[in-house]
Amino acid sequence: MESTRKQRILIIDDDSAVQVSLALLLKQSGYDTLCADDPRQALALLAQQPVDLVLQDMNFSLQTSGEEGLQLLAAIRAEYPALPVLLMTAWGSIALAVRGMQAGAANFFTKPWDNTQLAELIRTTLEAAAPAPAGSASRQALDAQFDFGGIIGEHPRLLKVLTTIGQVANTRAPVLILGESGCGKELVADAIHRNSARSGKAIVKINMGAITPTLFESEMFGHVRGAFTDAKTDRKGHVATAHEGTLFLDEIGELNRSDQVKLLRVLQDQTYQPVGASRSEKADVRVVSATNRELAELVASGEFREDLFYRLNLITIRLPPLRERRSDIPLLARHIIGEVAASYGLPSATIAPQALEWLSAQPWPGNIRQLKQTLERTLLLVGRSELRQADFVAVEQHEHGGGPGAAGARLGVDGMTLEQVERHMIAHALEQHQGNISRVAKALGLSRTALYRRLERHGLGSAPDSATDGGNLAHADGGARSGGWR
Numbered sequence: 015m016e017s018t019r020k021q022r023i024l025i026i027d028d029d030s031a032v033q034v035s036l037a038l039l040l041k042q043s044g045y046d047t048l049c050a051d052d053p054r055q056a057l058a059l060l061a062q063q064p065v066d067l068v069l070q071d072m073n074f075s076l077q078t079s080g081e082e083g084l085q086l087l088a089a090i091r092a093e094y095p096a097l098p099v100l101l102m103t104a105w106g107s108i109a110l111a112v113r114g115m116q117a118g119a120a121n122f123f124t125k126p127w128d129n130t131q132l133a134e135l136i137r138t139t140l141e142a143a144a145p146a147p148a149g150s151a152s153r154q155a156l157d158a159q160f161d162f163g164g165i166i167g168e169h170p171r172l173l174k175v176l177t178t179i180g181q182v183a184n185t186r187a188p189v190l191i192l193g194e195s196g197c198g199k200e201l202v203a204d205a206i207h208r209n210s211a212r213s214g215k216a217i218v219k220i221n222m223g224a225i226t227p228t229l230f231e232s233e234m235f236g237h238v239r240g241a242f243t244d245a246k247t248d249r250k251g252h253v254a255t256a257h258e259g260t261l262f263l264d265e266i267g268e269l270n271r272s273d274q275v276k277l278l279r280v281l282q283d284q285t286y287q288p289v290g291a292s293r294s295e296k297a298d299v300r301v302v303s304a305t306n307r308e309l310a311e312l313v314a315s316g317e318f319r320e321d322l323f324y325r326l327n328l329i330t331i332r333l334p335p336l337r338e339r340r341s342d343i344p345l346l347a348r349h350i351i352g353e354v355a356a357s358y359g360l361p362s363a364t365i366a367p368q369a370l371e372w373l374s375a376q377p378w379p380g381n382i383r384q385l386k387q388t389l390e391r392t393l394l395l396v397g398r399s400e401l402r403q404a405d406f407v408a409v410e411q412h413e414h415g416g417g418p419g420a421a422g423a424r425l426g427v428d429g430m431t432l433e434q435v436e437r438h439m440i441a442h443a444l445e446q447h448q449g450n451i452s453r454v455a456k457a458l459g460l461s462r463t464a465l466y467r468r469l470e471r472h473g474l475g476s477a478p479d480s481a482t483d484g485g486n487l488a489h490a491d492g493g494a495r496s497g498g499w500r
């Protein structure tokens with residue numbers, strides 16, 4: 015009966031040794047297999063019977079450019095868009111793999127492969143592609159099943175991301191979240207944790223770009239008393255704090271090569287050694303990492319270890335930038351304006367339809383974080399409960415040194431310049447959060463680097479050591495380092 019048939023995997027490779035060893039591994043893992051030597055045979059087999067997953071080589075002749083592989087991938091994607099394809103590439107041909115992923119491959123692995131890792135990759139790829147609500151799930155249906163609180167949007171690309179989160183949250187699979195600065199990677203990490211069986215334990219967020227190399231081991235693994243001059247007491251590291259929970263490695267692309275090896279060791283063995291300790295400790299952590307850099311390209315240029323990359327990217331979630339899901343902007347804007355008004359204790363505000371259209375047409379290089387700031391600034395500077403297009407345009411001009419802008423009647427900030435309002439807001443937030451930089455940055459929707467810059471500009475306190483303040487390294491960087499919009 016069709017509903018009880020084993021899952022069937024098509025292997026496409028012209029090397030019979032590869033076909034045989036893959037078929038053996040797949041049979042041992044409980045799958046049915048089919049083999050094809052070339053694209054023509056592969057497409058004929060796909061037309062004859064249902065297949066659940068394709069493992070596809072990239073070269074089928076003496077040519078090694080991978081073009082044939084990309085053409086076959088395109089043909090499969092066009093005919094069977096829901097069928098996941100895993101590409102097989104030669105060690106070191108990451109650039110080709112990246113093109114394949116951009117063309118819709120679910121993932122890729124390199125030859126020679128590690129049997130255990132490949133079996134896990136196949137299992138999670140099949141799980142992620144499982145039909146049920148996938149692809150077509152509405153936001154309502156997803157919300158009935160999972161808790162995506164705080165992630166606003168209904169665009170098909172966002173729904174696909176939410177579907178994947180739902181499917182992988184409750185596994186141990188490492189997840190790599192890719193996307194531009196400010197597009198919601200941290201919210202996705204939170205949602206993965208919240209929807210997993212680990213939600214009762216901590217999600218520990220570490221900004222890898224903010225840990226100084228000399229402190230990496232002690233921050234991550236902890237230290238015992240006397241391990242070094244300043245080690246007055248034993249100190250638990252982030253890995254221990256995340257035990258049985260989730261470790262969120264933000265800005266993973268910023269990690270230097272020597273610390274990459276140290277991290278790899280924990281991920282491989284699930285053990286670590288606190289600095290100065292004589293014994294290793296066990297770590298049961300689920301790793302979610304994020305970066306706004308193209309990690310595969312860093313691998314190709316030698317800046318990021320290939321083996322660590324494979325440990326992190328079993329599941330890759332690519333978050334679309336806001337400009338690629340513009341239909342969500344009105345929804346986001348209405349939600350954010352409500353939140354912002356409430357956070358300042360202001361009466362609720364609305365956005366005129368024309369203003370929503372204008373907002374929807376902007377490029378938003380800083381994504382949702384930038385949209386949030388624009389809404390916040392405009393709300394504070396315009397003393398009306400309905401925000402119009404002219405208000406946004408005027409505030410933007412004012413921000414960029416233009417004319418007097420929309421600053422007419424304002425809410426509690428009358429007579430102040432935009433600079434003064436900003437200073438006022440930051441000072442207020444500092445007071446409210448007792449100077450905790452991480453919380454202040456979060457409350458203002460700024461990266462910590464952007465906040466430090468503003469603190470300095472307004473002469474508000476001195477910028478503290480980024481690795482120690484508030485004990486929270488999340489948000490230590492932001493778009494600034496990666497050439498973002500700020």
Ligand SMILES: Nc1ncnc2c1ncn2[C@@H]1O[C@H](COP(=O)(O)OP(=O)(O)OP(=O)(O)O)[C@@H](O)[C@H]1O
Pocket residue numbers: 164165166167193194195196197198199200201202305306346382383386459461489492493
């Ligand atoms: N879908 C969304 N719905 C509502 N708010 C969102 C959404 N996505 C992002 N935001 C908000 O936008 C801001 C930036 O989001 P977040 O910090 O998750 O981005 P990021 O991709 O991790 O950024 P960075 O790479 O700079 O760390 C946050 O204030 C977050 O709450």
